[in-house]
Amino acid sequence: MATITQLENGIVLITLAGELDNHEANQIRTEVSTAIFTGKTRAIIWDLYKLGFMDSAGIGLILGRMRDLAPVNGETLILNPSPTMEKIFQFSGLSAVIRKCTVEEAIDEIGGVVHEK
């Protein structure tokens, strides 16, 4: 399951829950893509703290959205993966965008404004 929140300054927060496999990725791909193309998205924060499982389908989904953002030099941050997910991100060359921090801290890093939570 994906909970999508449009934050200020073109930041989209995607909180994933449950198990992200091929089946689930196909279920949520359209919803996630649509959210990114509405408004001027310049950064995506994926928060995985509620995600119980992820395989290569998650890599495909995230890399796909990074490609969507490439034309606007958009930023991607991945928060709070499990140790196993972190290894999978490492194999896929995504270590550099992993953070263990709160959403607020991630917004700060991207350079957005946080109003009330």
Next chain:
Amino acid sequence: MKNELTLSFLAIEENEALARMAMTCFITPLDPTLEEISEFKTIVSEAVTNAIIHGYECDGKSLVTIHATIEDRLIKMTVKDEGMGIFDVEQAMEPMFTTKPQMERSGMGFTIMESFADCIRVDSTLGAGTIVTFEKNFSPVTEVSRMR
């Protein structure tokens, strides 16, 4: 401990979760660590997904078969399809190689399986199908986890 299992299911995406769940139950008596469980689940998921989406192209009528044995703390598992087979196994196992980029596959499945299993073998015949064989040894149960 000694155990053996054979599980066959239709090539539909919904069965990816079923296979993970069944195989997680199968290894539970070994009292694996959380990380061992999630790495093993990932192996199952990658192999089963490949059989469904590449081997059978989600035809919804062919069967994927998992066979697994536990001997002491060693699990051996095969994931088999009788689908289209792999053109060039060596190339297929390279990181980032995929024949389905349009479906947002990342080509990382085999790399992940290789990293999380102790060993992996791929036998494939074009037009006849693919068998992927894994071995994974689970770490000895520690005093701490035994006291749980």
